[in-house]
Each structure stands twice: as C-alpha cells, then as structure tokens.
Amino acid sequence: MQQYSSQLLERAVGEFSKLPGVGRKTALRLVLHLLRGSVEDVERFAEALVTMKHDVKYCNKCHNISDTDLCSICSDSRRDSTTVCVVENIQDVLAIENTQQYSGLYHVLGGVISPMDGVGPSDLQIESLVERVSKEEIHEVILALSSTMEGDTTNYYISRKLEASGIKLSVIARGISVGDELEYTDEVTLGRSIVNRTPFVC
Amino acid sequence: MQQYSSQLLERAVGEFSKLPGVGRKTALRLVLHLLRGSVEDVERFAEALVTMKHDVKYCNKCHNISDTDLCSICSDSRRDSTTVCVVENIQDVLAIENTQQYSGLYHVLGGVISPMDGVGPSDLQIESLVERVSKEEIHEVILALSSTMEGDTTNYYISRKLEASGIKLSVIARGISVGDELEYTDEVTLGRSIVNRTPFVC
Numbered sequence: 001m002q003q004y005s006s007q008l009l010e011r012a013v014g015e016f017s018k019l020p021g022v023g024r025k026t027a028l029r030l031v032l033h034l035l036r037g038s039v040e041d042v043e044r045f046a047e048a049l050v051t052m053k054h055d056v057k058y059c060n061k062c063h064n065i066s067d068t069d070l071c072s073i074c075s076d077s078r079r080d081s082t083t084v085c086v087v088e089n090i091q092d093v094l095a096i097e098n099t100q101q102y103s104g105l106y107h108v109l110g111g112v113i114s115p116m117d118g119v120g121p122s123d124l125q126i127e128s129l130v131e132r133v134s135k136e137e138i139h140e141v142i143l144a145l146s147s148t149m150e151g152d153t154t155n156y157y158i159s160r161k162l163e164a165s166g167i168k169l170s171v172i173a174r175g176i177s178v179g180d181e182l183e184y185t186d187e188v189t190l191g192r193s194i195v196n197r198t199p200f201v202c
Numbered sequence: 203m204q205q206y207s208s209q210l211l212e213r214a215v216g217e218f219s220k221l222p223g224v225g226r227k228t229a230l231r232l233v234l235h236l237l238r239g240s241v242e243d244v245e246r247f248a249e250a251l252v253t254m255k256h257d258v259k260y261c262n263k264c265h266n267i268s269d270t271d272l273c274s275i276c277s278d279s280r281r282d283s284t285t286v287c288v289v290e291n292i293q294d295v296l297a298i299e300n301t302q303q304y305s306g307l308y309h310v311l312g313g314v315i316s317p318m319d320g321v322g323p324s325d326l327q328i329e330s331l332v333e334r335v336s337k338e339e340i341h342e343v344i345l346a347l348s349s350t351m352e353g354d355t356t357n358y359y360i361s362r363k364l365e366a367s368g369i370k371l372s373v374i375a376r377g378i379s380v381g382d383e384l385e386y387t388d389e390v391t392l393g394r395s396i397v398n399r400t401p402f403v404c
Contacts, residue, residue, distance in 0.1 A: 005266055030222070032292065033222050049244055071207045
C-alpha cells in the first residue's frame with residue numbers, strides 16, 4: 001500500500017476508501033478535490049453527514065427515513081391509506097415513488113430473510129406489519145420484494161403471517177421489461193409473463 | 203430531481219454528489235452506507251476530513267503535501283538533493299515514488315500553464331523553482347509534466363526561465379508503453395521512440 005507524505009491525507013483517504021465501491025485511488029481523488037475547495041465547503045460536507053446521522057428518524061408507521069415521527073408519505077392525507085406496499089429498503093420507496101403510479105402507503109422491512117447473512121424474521125419489520133394490518137384499516141398488501149430466493153422466502157413468510165387476517169395479498173408483476181426483446185429474455189421470466197398475461201388494452 | 207422523504211438525507215446526498223464523478227445515485231448509496239454504520243464511524247469520517255483540511259501543510263521547499271514545514275522527502279538525507287523532478291501535482295509525486303526508480307527531490311508546480319483555464323505562470327510554483335535552482339546546489343532538473351500542449355508550453359516556459367542558470371535540463375522519456383504492441387501505437391509516440399532510441403542493454 002502506498003504511503004502518502006502526510007498522515008492527515010493518509011487518514012482521510014483511509015476513511016473515504018471504507019465506503020462501498022471507493023478504492024484508494026478514487027478516495028485520493030475525492031480527498032484532493034476537497035483539499036482544493038474552501039474550508040467552509042469541507043465543514044459543510046462533514047456537518048451535513050454528522051447532522052444527518054444524529055438527527056435522522058425512521059417513520060413510526062412505515063419505517064421509511066424521515067425528519068419527523070411520521071414520514072411525509074404516511075402523513076399525506078391525499079394518499080390511499082388502505083393499500084400498503086411492502087418493500088425491502090428506502091431506495092425501493094424512491095424507485096416506486098419515481099414511477100408516479102402508486103398512491104398508497106409503504107412498509108419498509110429493512111431487508112429480506114437471509115439465513116446465509118444471519119438475517120431472520122425478527123431482524124425485519126415484519127411484526128410491525130402484522131400489527132399495522134390488524135390495527136389500521138388496510139384492504140390490500142402489495143409485496144414488492146426482489147425476485148430472489150430470499151425475496152420469495154420473505155414473501156412466503158409474510159403471507160403465512162397475514163393468512164389469519166384474510167387480507168388481500170398481491171405481488172408486483174414479473175415479466176419482460178418494457179423495451180426488451182422476447183428472444184433474449186430468460187425462460188423463467190418469459191414463462192411467468194405468459195402465465196400471468198393481462199387483458200389486452202389498446 | 204427526485205425528492206427524498208428527509209431533508210437531512212437530501213442535504214447529505216447533495217453534498218456528496220458535489221464530489222467529482224459522484225452522481226446522485228452513488229451519493230445516495232454512500233450516504234445510506236454511512237447511515238447503517240455507527241455514529242462514531244460517521245463522526246470519525248467527518249472529523250478526518252475537517253482536520254485534514256485545517257491542519258494540512260505544503261512543504262516549504264517542494265510544495266508537496268505534508269504534515270510538517272519540510273516534507274518527508276525533502277528532509278530525507280538519503281535522497282539525492284542535487285536532482286529535482288518537476289511535476290504537476292501530488293498524485294504525480296506518488297506515481298513516481300511508486301516506481302522506486304527515483305531518489306532525487308521534487309518540485310510540485312500545482313498545475314500547468316493553461317490560458318484556456320486562466321492558469322498563468324504566476325499561479326504556479328515556477329518562481330520558487332527558479333529560486334531553488336539559484337540558491338540550492340542542484341545539478342539537474344527533470345521535467346515530468348504531461349505530454350499535452352499545456353505540459354509542453356510549461357516545459358518551454360521553465361526552460362527559458364532556467365536558461366541563464368546553465369543547469370542541466372531533461373525531460374522524461376516518451377515512447378511505447380511497456381507491454382504495448384508496435385502496430386497499435388500512435389505515430390507521434392512511435393516517431394519519438396525511434397528518434398530517442400537508447401543503447402541496447404541485455
């Protein structure tokens with residue numbers, strides 16, 4: 001590992017390269033960029049991170065990241081509070097919000113069941129989902145987890161947990177991506193998209 | 203631009219995405235990584251950056267980044283203080299140090315002359331180089347700037363400035379990269395490598 005002529009630089013590069021996907025060369029580039037900027041810039045950067053870490057909250061209801069006890073989505077009266085979409089993490093909320101096709105609420109699990117990574121049902125916000133379903137007036141729960149073994153396992157676990165409530169459960173559609181060509185689609189996806197075909201609307 | 207459910211998150215992502223090569227998606231990924239870590243981790247990260255920015259110094263002699271007034275290279279008595287290698291920036295010092303082929307000192311210009319970017323000779327450490335040559339016992343100055351129009355211009359400017367001193371001036375060799383094939387090398391490089399051929403040593 002190359003040694004810099006400054007321990008201070010060394011430490012800053014070391015901290016930066018702990019971030020995912022940031023190697024030492026990238027870290028050095030970022031640090032030297034900060035070094036060229038003003039003291040105020042660096043202080044504002046550092047302060048934004050520390051303040052966020054200290055003050056950020058998670059919505060009491062859906063566990064989405066929030067500045068208040070109830071997030072802006074949960075507290076928005078225009079949204080359909082009878083539909084709850086179960087997602088893995090905060091990025092998934094952003095991704096679905098960006099489609100502008102969904103007006104219900106969310107429930108952020110904080111991951112999926114993955115015994116390999118030591119993540120069990122108790123590490124996720126599943127109990128709180130069951131509680132929400134029993135207490136709030138919810139008509140439909142949409143499962144929007146990744147289409148992986150872990151995602152499927154979690155879907156199954158949640159469906160068993162919600163079975164007694166008799167609530168309507170649905171999963172987001174799997175099929176060929178818009179713009180994709182049929183011949184290059186994998187068999188599982190293509191198979192699912194045939195089985196789950198929808199009425200033609202022109 | 204997508205809006206996050208938290209202003210604190212928004213601000214942290216905004217600050218991160220000011221860094222070169224970091225878009226908003228990458229910034230969000232990095233911020234969420236910090237958010238998963240401990241408060242201490244984030245504070246250490248922030249503190250390392252602010253401390254570096256506040257306390258870092260530049261060597262009085264060669265203008266390399268340093269924790270002390272004289273950098274570790276300039277103060278190393280084992281190095282050959284009669285040879286000075288002129289480089290553009292700190293990364294270039296690291297790159298040459300990594301080769302372990304050079305034992306002289308450096309002189310970091312802080313850039314190259316580039317009228318397009320508003321960088322003139324007075325913005326660079328050229329005067330201090332001329333002063334070093336006149337005061338210190340230096341036998342050779344090696345120009346190791348980029349092989350660009352700006353680099354060549356700077357080389358020429360420095361050579362004119364040092365002309366009176368009668369010092370030995372050299373430039374690093376341009377030629378085919380080690381491992382490169384002849385037929386894919388551009389004409390200018392290939393031409394230079396023929397003109398500047400070196401005696402064959404087996």
